[in-house]
Amino acid sequence: MGSYVIALGANRLNVKGKASQQTVIARVSQNAELPKGLRHNHFFVPRPGSQELPEGFCGYGLFDAPANTPDDIHNLVSLPESLRYLEEGDVIRLIPVAGEIRVLYRRNSPHNSFLLTERCNSFCLMCSQPPRNIDDSHIFDDIRRAIPLVSPETEEIGFTGGEPTLLGERFLSLVQLAKNYLPRTALHVLSNGRNFCDRKLARAVGGLKHPNIMFGIPLYSDISEMHDFVVQADGAFDETIRGILNLKACGVRTEIRVVIHKQTYQRLSALARFISRNLTFVDHVALMGLEMTGFTKANLEALWIDPWDYRQQLEEAAHILDRYRIRTSIYNHQLCLLPESVQKFAVKSISDWKNEYMAECEGCQKKHNCGGFFSSARLKYSSHINPIVQ
DSSP: OOOOOOOEEOOOOEEEOOOOOSSSEEEEEOOOTOOOOGGGGEEEOOOOOOOOOOOTTTTEESSOOOOOOTTTTTTTTEGGGGGTTTTTTTTEEEGGGGTEEEEEEEEEEEEOOOOSSSSSOOOOOOOOHHHHHHOOHHHHHHHHGGGSSTTTTEEEEESSSSOGGTTHHHHHHHHHHHHHTTTTSSSEEEEOOOGGGGGHHHHHHHHHTTEEEEEEEEOSSSSHHHHHHTTTTTTTTHHHHHHHHHHHTTTTTEEEEEEETTTTGGGGHHHHHHHHHHTTSSSSEEEEEOOSSHHHHHHHHHHOOOOOGHHHHHHHHHHHHHHTTEEEEESOOOOSSSSSGGGBBBOOOSSSEEEEEEGGGGOOGGGOOOOOGGGGGGGGOOOOOOOOOO
16 A cells, blocks of 8 residues: 555644743744744744754754753754654644644645634534534634745645634635735635525625635535435525525635535436536536545445446536536546546545555556545445556
């Protein structure tokens, strides 16, 4: 098995020097000559072979234990080897009193998303981020401090949840903040779309006039009862459809995301026809494979179906959408499981920090074009994985 999984954090770290009581949000710097006036929000990580600790940084990360710790050094953290990839321009969150560090943004990665909240008004059977009804307002504060530190050259960032729109005005303020600091960066928001049945919220988002924002909204069936069952919320189908209509009426780009599993695959073609006839104005449709994490593990028997067994429905759905000139992609599927006619729709969509390839993939001549597997796929994956040899 070839693993590409990247650690995004570490706990129980040894913190030396003067430990701050407050959470540190900082941009990583390897520049010992950074002007002193800029060091207050930079976390210094020396280049390999150096242990120089210039004063004035808000924190310091070392992979090798220092010979001694100067008295005026704050938040000196012994970093694990799993974070050796940290480099100039990355953004981290450090909680010194807990010895906890989290990588919020990696400058050289195309897969950067900010979790805005763990709260949600749906309870999807296969939710990869199971919701929690807690006060997590500190997350908003962290992201508000992190966005100005993100490189303005970043092509895209994501906002995820939970349900981001539950933040209300705070959600709108984060979209505005992203627009102000990252005007050339696309913003992709994962939302269930239900709160946009309130036209006022859709107008508020449209009124921000973000130059490149898209909402990815799940729709699991053309039948309301089936969609509501998957998301475990009565009336969700109606709210979602009205939300999509309101967003588009307010000039906001919208994507439909369909996770395919045992509860949704049989009507996949019917859903494609429903979208083509009623929502043909959407900007993108993503037909997505199942991620083996979160609630999926608890509901595996009700959800799991080998992608090989629904390849006919997937092929038909993709061609229906394509015939209506709706931009269509297939996410989270391996090329060897897809009919040749739809391989052109396949996208390497799995975030690099949780991407793997199985032992069966060795020798595959299309591996460099294949999206591979979620790291959680070790729990269960198709029995039809075979290397493609041309």
